[in-house]
Amino acid sequence: MPSELIDKLRLELRRGSLTIAVLAHLRSEHYGYTLRKSLAEHGLTIDEGTLYPLLRRLESQGLLTSEWREEDKRQKRFYRLSRYGKGILDQLLAEWRELNASIDRIL
């Protein structure tokens, strides 16, 4: 039960942070697979079942743009932060830093 509780709380904690991490990472262009790998290399593991629907949601909200392009003889969908997404990300990062500083002060 305690581990279930930890998992649930961790999930809640990660949910918003993941969005910021994905948006920030897509300041440079990536397709799903390399984005996931790159996030993992930075210590942020995210499974495919979470990442792809998240990308699609962010795109439908206008925060990302995407295009199908051929690379290594395969069609791949490349994502990038949109102009609107950049503005939103800046605001989210300011919020994030403020929150982080507040929590640090509390801790």
Place this chain on the structure above:
Amino acid sequence: MSSVVELYVLQLKSLLPRKQRDDIAAEIRESIASAVEERERTLGRKLDDRETSEILKTYGHPIAVAGRYLPMQQLIGPSVFPLYWYVIQAVLVVIAAIGGSVAAIALFTEPRATQAAIQVLVRFFWIALDAGALVTVAFVLLDRRHVRFRFIDDFDSRKLGRGFLGMRSAPLDTIPRWDTVLELAMIAILLLWWIGFLVFPTVQFGVKVELGSAMARLHVPVLVLCVLDLLRLGTDLAYPYRTLPRILVAVVSNVAWLALLVLAFASRDLLQAAPSVEDPAEIARVVMIAERTFRAVLLGLGVWTAGLLVTDVRRLLRHL
């Protein structure tokens, strides 16, 4: 591409939203292909079906994967849900209390007690289901139409408790919810019996007994009092605290009930035999027995109502 992957993507595709089906499936297929390719590069050989299945397992079952692409819809949104939860609990508790009481009465009065009680419980189970469905549909519609509740949106703690039935006054103490539910169930049963919706055994020693002319005169007053009491108790359920005006309303209600009970007790023709009965001597005897029983019930109700009245009067005197 391995047939295992093709089968996986095919199954996933059949579960995805129609408009995005091809696009999502192509993206997932590409992602799987990249993962397989990387693994093959590491091992320096082609993957077999077992190894490919292991990769697919990290993506999850097609139903789970497709589910994440479906629109996140709520039947009842968070702005309406707390009110819905409160209303449905209140409705179900009241129905359960009425059903339980009627079942208990059936257990003590019906010839086939257990069977009758089960029948009552089953009937009330369906009533509860219907009521639950109706309340849910009503709140779904309210949510879909984005109906706002002013008393929640414009909440002001200074106004809390103002309004109907003397809630403008300062609350004195809380009313236990179970007391209200019990009273509500009793009044509801009385009302349902009074209007003929519930029928309790009326045959005594083979003679069918019905209410006499004295009781017929009380038909409208009892009906009115029942409805008023249901309103009062419904308010108690929604706003479970006492105020002086609300105690006063309860006192007036109990005085009225007591007056009706005294009138009924003092009447001559409480009960009479149904017109179909033929033997006059037997009729007189059975009516007498039934009438004595009925008087005992009236006496019990009178004592109970007087008890409530005395308690409320004491409350009033304490706070005046």
